Amino acid sequence: MTRVSVRKTYKLYIGGAFPRSESGRTFEAESQNVARASRKDARDAVRAARAAFPVWAGMTAYNRGQILYRLAEMMEARSSDLERACSGRGEVEAAIDRVVWYAGWADKLAQVLGSSNPVAGPYFDFTVPEPMGVVAVLAPGEPPLGGLISRVAPAIVGGNAAVVVASETHPVAAIEFAEALATSDLPAGTVNILTGFRDELAPWLAGHMDVNAIDLTGADGGSTELEQLAAENVKRVVRSSADAQSPWEISAFLELKTVWHPIGL
Amino acid sequence: MAQVEKRESSAPAPAPLEWEYAPAPEARDVVQLEERYGLFVGGEIVQPQTGEWFASISPSTEETLFEVALAGEADVDGAVGAARDAYENGWSGLAPSERAKYLFRIARILQERSRELAVAESLDGGKPIRESRDVDIPLAAAHFFYYAGWADKLEYAFPNRTPEPLGVAAQIIPWNFPLLMLAWKIAPALACGNTVVLKPAETTPLTAMIFADVCRQAELPPGVVNLVTGDGTTGAHLVRHDGIDKLAFTGSTEVGKLIMRELAGRDVRLTLELGGKAANIVFDDAALDQAVEGIVNGIYFNQGHVCCAGSRLLVQESIYEPLLEKLKRRLSTLRVGDPLDKNTDVGAINSKAQLEKIRELVASGEDEGAEIFQPECELPERGYWFVPTLFTNVAQSYRIAQEEIFGPVLSVLTFRTPEEAIEKANNTPYGLSAGVWTEKGSRILWMVERLRAGVVWANTFNRFDPTSPFGGYRESGFGREGGRHGLEPYLRLE
Amino acid sequence: MPDYTRRVAKAPALVGGFVLPSGPRLPRVGSVDAVALEERAATLAKRSIKRESKVQALRLAVRMMDLTTLEGQDTPGKVAALCSKAIRPDPVDRSVPSVAAVCVYPSLAGVAKERLAGSGVRVASVATAFPSGQSPVEIKIAETRAVVELGADEVDMVIDRGAFLSGRYAKVYDEIVRVKEVCGDAHLKVILETGELGTYDNVRRASLIAIAAGADFIKTSTGKINPAATLPVTLCMMEVVRDVYAETGRMVGIKPAGGIRVSKQAVQYLVVLYETLGREWMTPDLFRFGASSLLNDVLMQLRKEKTGLYQSGDYFTID
The missing domain is CATH 3.40.309.10 (Aldehyde Dehydrogenase; Chain A, domain 2)
Structure with missing residues (x-):
């Protein structure tokens, strides 16, 4: 007798939970029914991210690094699921290695990206990188897992919380990845993943007044309207490539704070 | 309540004390005002193609100090063209160490002409000479000195990257620190190998026009720095010009948002230093x-x-x-x-x-x-x-x-x-x-x-230094000016 | 009898001698930021004042001067000469006023009293084991009593810096109170010796202790330690005096001493005084300069303002 398998339902990942879209809609992608997030789901995701931000950013850098490493461990454990959702073993291994690479950056950022500034006067002056807050990420269409990781990892390692719009054509990898996130000790809401139609979701995120930055790497070409919306609250607009890996990918999601104090008796 | 009673003295009782600070005006004659200031394009002072001029008023006396050119679309186009030409035919190919020396020269000339610049700044903008003399002008010179030193060391600022200039940088500055904001903009742009078209503020063009003369004295190659004076329309022409690679703006949040919208969809790098309510x-x-x-x-x-x-x-x-x-x-x-x-x-x-x-x-x-x-x-x-x-x-x-x-x-x-x-x-x-x-x-x-x-x-406030990155969070803008971080907005990191 | 054990909390009575004055409260001790204080002083030092105001300021500086000699080699002759100079600083220009006081060692207070009699110039004597203050308190009190008996109108005492720096503030306070008791009608200037206190916070604290204990003036220095008076340290003390005035209405005098040698410095001190405490404090009753060589420089400046010619020291008597 053949056993009937228990199939997975592909849902959203918001605030550490896996809800269906509040709209009740789904769409078919990669032969699966995938939740089709609405603008209200996007709003809820931003709310979850805003709540998670102080928790995640308030952890020590050492702790954030450990949690991201734990994420890599969880991905490794799910590598066969992830492989099925992307181009295969090579992409998964590269993605896991990239998470490990960024995990190691958490407690080095301030040293590489910050500075102490020798001002001409009796003051101690230093500059430290700080997270921006809530970052919206339009994940690249491809590669399904690699593109997502390349954008999400640098966005969160410095302490930001993210709302990610998954690849429209390859959303399954993002949901599999969400399951790794959910088991990784990452505070709920630090990364939220929306599947659905990018054109429906992106403008709501670009115009959202409580989103501090938007990564348009996945907005192939036509992003003029999104950039105009981003101007509403002077969002930082980030653009890169689906396979970039460097500390400057992280710094694009960081603010710099300069502090002065007199030196005297 | 005094614990000491008045002593009797053989001297006559002293007259009540007059305590007046002397009017100690800085001599105005260190600044030779011209009747009219043209545009600085391609190393030359040129007449505006609009044929229009506007008066620059002294805010402390309401007298008209001089007239200044109102740059129109064609003038802006000419300036961007001159900057492009200078970028491609010379400046970008110049050894960084030589670029540095031009900046050092500018820093020195600013120091030498500091009295003149301080008086000009106070005359044109209304700020106390104590501040233009002790803050604005020395800091402007210090900025050039600081970034001069970076010009041939960029690869150490960004390890494992090859920093490349962007091209033509368009820069729009406000009226509150006219020469200092010019220095904040021009010094890092040139140090990184870009050429510049800068629009001074409508009400405070004087020190920028003196800066044109500083460029001449420094023998800066023509077109590396271009100055287009005018009002908001001039700024808009500059923002809309398709020949710019970079836009740096300091001003109000309102205008900053307009610029951001204007540049949407264009491949122009942007930094904004906007308002605040600290x-x-x-x-x-x-x-x-x-x-x-x-x-x-x-x-x-x-x-x-x-x-x-x-x-x-x-x-x-x-x-x-x-x-x-x-x-x-x-x-x-x-x-x-x-x-x-x-x-x-x-x-x-x-x-x-x-x-x-x-x-x-x-x-x-x-x-x-x-x-x-x-x-x-x-x-x-x-x-x-x-x-x-x-x-x-x-x-x-x-x-x-x-x-x-x-x-x-x-x-x-x-x-x-x-x-x-x-x-x-x-x-x-x-x-x-x-x-x-x-x-x-x-x-x-x-x-x-x-x-x-x-x-x-x-435990201090309003301190500035060329080594110290300055810039905002949220609606106060993005990008940093000053320090190593101030180089990044003017470079492509390959 | 309630069921108390012997270990129930019980606070001891306040330490004797260290009783805070009742009535209007004294300002909180607070603290001082050195960089901002020094910058403020430097900014004020750049002020330029009108020529007429400057002449007035210089004449005021003469009237505020405690003409001082505090040397081991001081003799009655030296003090006598200084007293003549104090009464008539510029024999050529009779419009130049007398100085406020002549400041000498205790053994010469009598000579000064005799020489200054009837002139209106006051006799100030240092006391309390000047300059170190490292003697038993009984000796300090006896010395103070002696100089008052010799005719000192003003007593310049030193605080016990050893006690202050080891945290025995009550001892510092107590000594001032006891010296004050024997001063009688003589005015008490308390020398903090700021050059030995290390920080402006300490200067502020010592100023408050001195004022609370009854100082009529607070004075920066003995002149035996470098640095002596500086513009910022004097500003720091003026700010304390301003706070005390705001809280209690009591007007305390200030005396920078040592290191003020030229007219320009004197004018700078007066600018800082004017900006910090205002016109009310611009009187010898509330502000003094402790100096020796300053007087001739001021006289030269006054002569220069009168004649329009830069002056030479050869035309002014050394004492």
């Missing part, structure tokens, strides 16, 4: 007399025409009364008047339009129920003046506590606990700067961690 937070253990100096410097420096001005004073309730008493007393000693007088603390408001805006907001503060304090103060008959003003009984919701006034107007609010101070300080869309006054080191760092601001001054 909280200056005083705890009850602060060194009060020095905090008072810092508060005064925070809001009355440069007539409050400072984007990072400490315009919201947050005072811990337990120290509110003595602090306010000290502050009011100190306010009464501020000397408002002739910007060219070395004893002047507060100069003229930069323009009539700005004066009206300040008056309007101050009136709104009174209407909304805040209590106004203005020291007795004799103001000159002509010119644009505003008495240093302090508002108490201000609620967080009042316009004067929310909107950037950009004038010598301080709103005083109170708080009870550090948490409340943070909550109030961060309750604004801006995030440029903040001040914290307390003797407790751990509390300073706790506050620093939580204040959403690009610059936090602890």
Whole structure:
């Protein structure tokens, strides 16, 4: 007798939970029914991210690094699921290695990206990188897992919380990845993943007044309207490539704070 | 109450003491004003193709100082073309070490001509000579000196990258620190190998035009620096020009958003340094007399025409009364008047339009129920003046506590606990700067961690240095000017 | 009898001698930021004043001067000469006023009293084991009593810096109180010796202790230690005096001493005084300069303002 398998339902990942879209809609992608997030789901995701931000950013850098490493461990454990959702073993291994690479950056950022500034006067002056807050990420269409990781990892390692719009054509990898996130000790809401139609979701995120930055790497070409919306609250607009890996990918999601104090008796 | 009684003296009783500070005006003749200033394009002073000129008014006397060209679309096009030409045919190919030497030359010439530039700045913009002499001009020279040294060391600033210039940088600067903002913009742009088209502010073009002469004296290759004077339309032409690779803007948040929309979808790198509504937070253990100096410097420096001005004073309730008493007393000693007088603390408001805006907001503060304090103060008959003003009984919701006034107007609010101070300080869309006054080191760092601001001054305020990155969070803009971080906006990191 | 054990909390009575004055409260001790203080002083030092105001300022500086000689080699002859100079600083220009006081060692207070009799110039004597203050308190009290008996109008005492720096503030306070008791009608100037206190915070604290204990003036220095008076340290003390005035209405005098040698410095001190404490303090009753060589420089400046010619020291008597 053949056993009937228990199939997975592909849902959203918001605030550490896996809800269906509040709209009740789904769409078919990669032969699966995938939740089709609405603008209200996007709003809820931003709310979850805003709540998670102080928790995640308030952890020590050492702790954030450990949690991201734990994420890599969880991905490794799910590598066969992830492989099925992307181009295969090579992409998964590269993605896991990239998470490990960024995990190691958490407690080095301030040293590489910050500075102490020798001002001409009796003051101690230093500059430290700080997270921006809530970052919206339009994940690249491809590669399904690699593109997502390349954008999400640098966005969160410095302490930001993210709302990610998954690849429209390859959303399954993002949901599999969400399951790794959910088991990784990452505070709920630090990364939220929306599947659905990018054109429906992106403008709501670009115009959202409580989103501090938007990564348009996945907005192939036509992003003029999104950039105009981003101007509403002077969002930082980030653009890169689906396979970039460097500390400057992280710094694009960081603010710099300069502090002065007199030196005297 | 004196413990010492009057002594009898053989000398006649002394006359009552006259204590007057001398009018100590800086000599104006160090600046040779021309009747008209043309545009600086391709190394030459040229007439505007618009054929239009506008008057530059001295805000302290309302006299017309000179006329300046109004650059139109064709003029802007010519300037961008000259910058492109200079970039491709020479400047980008020049050895970085040679580029550095031009910047060093400029720094030196600025130092040599500092007296002239300081007087010009105060004449044209209304700021006290004490500030243009001790702050604006020396810092402008220091900026060129600092970035000169970076020109041939860029690869050390960004390890494992090959830094490349962007091309033609368009730069638009405000009227509050005319030459200093020019230096903040031009020095890093040139150090990174770009060429520049800069638009000085409508009301303060004079030091930029003297800077054109500085470029000539430095024998800077033609077209590396181009200056287009004009109004908002000139700026708009520059923003819309498809030949620019980079836009750097310092000004209001409102215009910053317009520029951001205008550049949407274009491959133009953008940095914005916009408005602010900084909280200056005083705890009850602060060194009060020095905090008072810092508060005064925070809001009355440069007539409050400072984007990072400490315009919201947050005072811990337990120290509110003595602090306010000290502050009011100190306010009464501020000397408002002739910007060219070395004893002047507060100069003229930069323009009539700005004066009206300040008056309007101050009136709104009174209407909304805040209590106004203005020291007795004799103001000159002509010119644009505003008495240093302090508002108490201000609620967080009042316009004067929310909107950037950009004038010598301080709103005083109170708080009870550090948490409340943070909550109030961060309750604004801006995030440029903040001040914290307390003797407790751990509390300073706790506050620093939580204040959403690009610059936090602890036990000091309004300090600037070329080595120190400056710029905002949130609606105060993005990108940093100063320091190693100030190079990044002018480079492509391959 | 309630069921108390012997270990129930019980506070001891306040330490004897260290009783805070009742009535209007004294300002909190607070603290001082050195960088901002020094910057404020430097900014004020750049003020330029009107020529007429400057002449007035210089004449005022003469009237505020405690003409001082505090040397091991001081003799009655030296003090006598200094007293003549004090009464008539510029024999050529009779419009130049007398100085405020002549400041000498205890053994010469009698000579000074005799020479200054009827002139209106006061006799100030140092006391309390000047300059170190390292003697038993009984000796300090006896010395003070002696100089008052010799005719000193003003007593310049030193605080016990050893006690202050080891945290025995009550001892510092107590000594001032006891010296004050024997001063009688003589005015008490308390020398903090700021050059030995290390920080402006300490200067502020010592100023408050001295004022609380009854100092009529607080004075920066003995002149035996470098640095002596500086503009910022004097500003720091003025701020304390301003706070005391705001809280209690009591007007305390200030005396920078040592290191003020030229007219320009004297004018700078007066600018800082004017900006910090205002016109009310611009009187010898509330402000003094402790100096020796300053007087001739001021006289030369006054002569220069009168004649329009730069002056030479050869035309002014050394004492």
